[in-house]
Amino acid sequence: MKYSRELIAQTDALLAERRRAAQERLDRRRDWLYGRIPELGEVERLQAEGLRRMAEAVARGAPSAAISALLLEAQALQDRRAGLLLQHGVPEDALRLQYECPLCEDRGFVEGRPCGCYDRALRRMAYENSPMGAALRDKTFDNFSLGHYDDRPLERGGSARAMMEVNLRRCRRFAETFEQGPRSLLLQGGCGLGKTHLSAAIGNALAARGHEVVYETASALFAALEREKFGRGQGEDTGRYTTCSLLMIDDLGSEFVSPFVLSALFTVLNTRIINGLRMVLSTNFTLAELEQVYTQKILSRIMGEFEVLRFVGTDIRVKLAAEPRP
Missing domain, CATH: 3.40.50.300 (P-loop containing nucleotide triphosphate hydrolases)
Structure with missing residues (x-):
């Protein structure tokens, strides 16, 4: 079926809204969990800082020993994070973006090809319009x-x-x-x-x-x-x-x-x-x-x-x- 530019634009806007909503849900979950488990916020802050330091070390060609030390530090933080979630009965994926379509992450395309969810959204939009x-x-x-x-x-x-x-x-x-x-x-x-x-x-x-x-x-x-x-x-x-x-x-x-x-x-x-x-x-x-x-x-x-x-x-x-x- 051929779709008008307007219909495609409406469907793209729908997917963009799904991504925005997924991010908003994650932000709310994160704020709630940080309030319930204060240490979790600090661990994730240290993880983000560790990723920045790792990128800088790789960019300047740091010795392998320094890279290994950063990797061990990152693994320790990851283990601590997993332990905190388990201790408080929180699912491991609670702080990941949860999309309506995990396959394309609500972007509508997988490896340059339209995702099935995109085709379904187009068909529904065509009917409703x-x-x-x-x-x-x-x-x-x-x-x-x-x-x-x-x-x-x-x-x-x-x-x-x-x-x-x-x-x-x-x-x-x-x-x-x-x-x-x-x-x-x-x-x-x-x-x-x-x-x-x-x-x-x-x-x-x-x-x-x-x-x-x-x-x-x-x-x-x-x-x-x-x-x-x-x-x-x-x-x-x-x-x-x-x-x-x-x-x-x-x-x-x-x-x-x-x-x-x-x-x-x-x-x-x-x-x-x-x-x-x-x-x-x-x-x-x-x-x-x-x-x-x-x-x-x-x-x-x-x-x-x-x-x-x-x-x-x-x-x-x-x-x-x-x-x-x-």
Whole structure:
């Protein structure tokens, strides 16, 4: 995936903040330990002085006997320091910088190559800066309220609340087991029933773990593909639709369905399925309506690869708007 200079700069700033925070944590630990073990501060002061004297001795070509004496002195101080830490039950690494990524020490690169943590940070930043990611970053599994759904029995058995509890559990499981390759999801049901909230909760959870998540409305996705197809591209990286870890298409069926859209949708679905890449689709359409709009061929591809979660109940947005405000 191609990243903008602005996104790279934001990620670099994030890593710089991690390094600053690591140094700040070390300074606080050191101040606390020096207060608890005064001799420790004196030993570390002598160690720093010994390093300075060693560097000066080497620079002026001091005799080997003098260098050996300094080395013995340094070892004695190191042993005393270790003894003090052990005596007071302090871990040996307590006075070392502790980075979020020990491999690159929060610098983003190892031997000139991007570290895995840098790639993950870029992917998360890209998702959070996308229009959908920015708008929905507050949606989580924990703040999805089942209280909005009626618990009265439905004609077919169960209740809206019970069905939505199952949907919540399955969406959470999809996110938690993503690395094990769960089936893709089709969230199907009317407006205002929580499809977008749970889609966003999945995307936020996976982006936080460093997966490349692309979340687009159907109309925006097909418009970008059409602009690229007919040479009117605006610099979008449409290749990510077939290569990202998770593609999420919201409001499938809201776009104008043309022969190009049918072809593009089948290509995206088929390419990702062949490559074992997961998707989450949401739609207000019934399965019969999807077949009528997108053809039996496309619906068959979806039904063969996706787990269908049916969303039921009353439009939550309308319900909340009708409630008296305090």
